[in-house]
Amino acid sequence: MLDIHDLKLSYGNSKILNGVNLSVKRGDVVSIIGPSGTGKTTLLKCINYLAKPASGTITFDGIRMDYQRADKAAIQAIRLRTAMVFQQFNVFKNMTVIQNVMDPLVVVQRKSKEEAREIAARELERVGLSTKQDHYPSQLSGGQLQRTGIARALAVRPDVMLFDEPTSSLDPELVGEVLKVIKDVTSSGITSLLVTHEMQFAKNISNRIVFMDRGVVAADGSPSEIFDAPSNPRLAQFLSSEHTLQ
Amino acid sequence: MIPELLSALPLTLAITFVAIVAGFGLALITTTFRVRRVPVISQLADLYVSYARSVPVVLQLFVSFYGLPLLVILIGGDDFLTATIAAMVGLSFYHGGYLSEVMRPAYLAVDRGQHDAADSLGYTFRQKITRIVGPQAVHIALPGYGNSIIYLIHNVALVMYIGAADVMATAHLIMERDYNQYQFPTYLVLAVIYSILCLIAWLIIRAFEVRSPMYATKEAPVRAALMPSV
Numbered sequence A: 001m002l003d004i005h006d007l008k009l010s011y012g013n014s015k016i017l018n019g020v021n022l023s024v025k026r027g028d029v030v031s032i033i034g035p036s037g038t039g040k041t042t043l044l045k046c047i048n049y050l051a052k053p054a055s056g057t058i059t060f061d062g063i064r065m066d067y068q069r070a071d072k073a074a075i076q077a078i079r080l081r082t083a084m085v086f087q088q089f090n091v092f093k094n095m096t097v098i099q100n101v102m103d104p105l106v107v108v109q110r111k112s113k114e115e116a117r118e119i120a121a122r123e124l125e126r127v128g129l130s131t132k133q134d135h136y137p138s139q140l141s142g143g144q145l146q147r148t149g150i151a152r153a154l155a156v157r158p159d160v161m162l163f164d165e166p167t168s169s170l171d172p173e174l175v176g177e178v179l180k181v182i183k184d185v186t187s188s189g190i191t192s193l194l195v196t197h198e199m200q201f202a203k204n205i206s207n208r209i210v211f212m213d214r215g216v217v218a219a220d221g222s223p224s225e226i227f228d229a230p231s232n233p234r235l236a237q238f239l240s241s242e243h244t245l246q
Numbered sequence B: 001m002i003p004e005l006l007s008a009l010p011l012t013l014a015i016t017f018v019a020i021v022a023g024f025g026l027a028l029i030t031t032t033f034r035v036r037r038v039p040v041i042s043q044l045a046d047l048y049v050s051y052a053r054s055v056p057v058v059l060q061l062f063v064s065f066y067g068l069p070l071l072v073i074l075i076g077g078d079d080f081l082t083a084t085i086a087a088m089v090g091l092s093f094y095h096g097g098y099l100s101e102v103m104r105p106a107y108l109a110v111d112r113g114q115h116d117a118a119d120s121l122g123y124t125f126r127q128k129i130t131r132i133v134g135p136q137a138v139h140i141a142l143p144g145y146g147n148s149i150i151y152l153i154h155n156v157a158l159v160m161y162i163g164a165a166d167v168m169a170t171a172h173l174i175m176e177r178d179y180n181q182y183q184f185p186t187y188l189v190l191a192v193i194y195s196i197l198c199l200i201a202w203l204i205i206r207a208f209e210v211r212s213p214m215y216a217t218k219e220a221p222v223r224a225a226l227m228p229s230v
């Protein structure tokens, strides 16, 4: 349902993405792993046009866009059908937890306040934040902020969830509560792309692993292909340096 | 003496009020063009801000007082300009330029991630500004805004140089008429009047600051102290 072809992007003189190809089927849970600075975040951002590639194409169900002729309608259509969860949470700081979840429904999807509130309450219950719904972000822990971010993303009923290192900014003791929610989300069948350094977790929840290295997809396969028998030497080296896998 | 001084207060307040309103509008427009770079217009906006911030305010008042009539004649109008109007225009431009340099950093101080989140959810630029980035920028800008209002109130005292009859000019008239016998008490009363004006402005800004949702802390949801030490 999502095809990315030959995506290229540079910041100034540094080439970040050097022709990324990625294709995701409906229901896939794809974990993207790889060293820091290889462009994993940038790749997710390109899907939503938060980063602007120099060239390449994206196909999302019926929507097709050439990044050299980026068009507003296609960008908006893709944005409405994907939802992103950020490493730094990016919860709206001027809104309470429930307002964060309701606002996109009211403002972008033009739902009534009542309907938005109902949906928001349901999603907040799902991520275990019902008791915090009237708190402001400054009053929450990192884990609670990230669960707010996830509820906000789920509430828009996206076809694809994009998680960018959702637990990397969290204190170790808060990682578990967020991983639990993500596992619940991905096992519900929603197509997901997850950038993560939690190798064991990636192995458990994904049906596919993509290894990115120096701006390209360097390996792509099932969890056992990637983790148990890494054929790519850079991948083997990366995995041993992560040494999170038993 | 005091009633006489107070009789000039409405003019001081009127000039201040016009400059606050017009200056805010000017600052908003100027800031918009300074953050969304548009060729030529953005450069003009930069130029205007550096004029407002670097030219002494007295000089800006003279520029307005002597320059506006020329402008009016140039576009073929009658010279209806008074010192008061020149003061309002001059101070509006001063305040607007100064305020833009409060608004722009406040806008830029809003976390890039807030833009990313709003964009990825499909907010239009206008929706993003009015619902998310704007309110956060306002919160960041409030202390600087308070200062800019206080500077404005101080600078209104300069309008006497172009002959507008504000409290300061009136005080001088009174002192001269009394053969300069009561200079100290007159200045003292003036000082009190200005202090009260600034205090009121500060209290209003402070109330907005405290009411902002971003003021909420872990301990006290939203309703923290309204009256800290002045």
Ligand SMILES: Nc1ncnc2c1ncn2[C@@H]1O[C@H](COP(=O)(O)OP(=O)(O)O)[C@@H](O)[C@H]1O
Residues within 6 Å of the ligand: A011, A016, A035, A036, A037, A038, A039, A040, A041, A042, A043
């Ligand atoms: N807005 C930007 N401007 C300039 N360089 C950037 C920007 N965003 C990211 N980069 C650079 O692009 C490279 C890839 O970043 P990123 O996609 O965040 O990597 P990853 O998520 O894989 O760690 C990094 O070297 C980073 O410094």
Ligand SMILES: [Mg+2]
Residues within 6 Å of the ligand: A040, A041, A042, A165
């Ligand atoms: Mg990253």
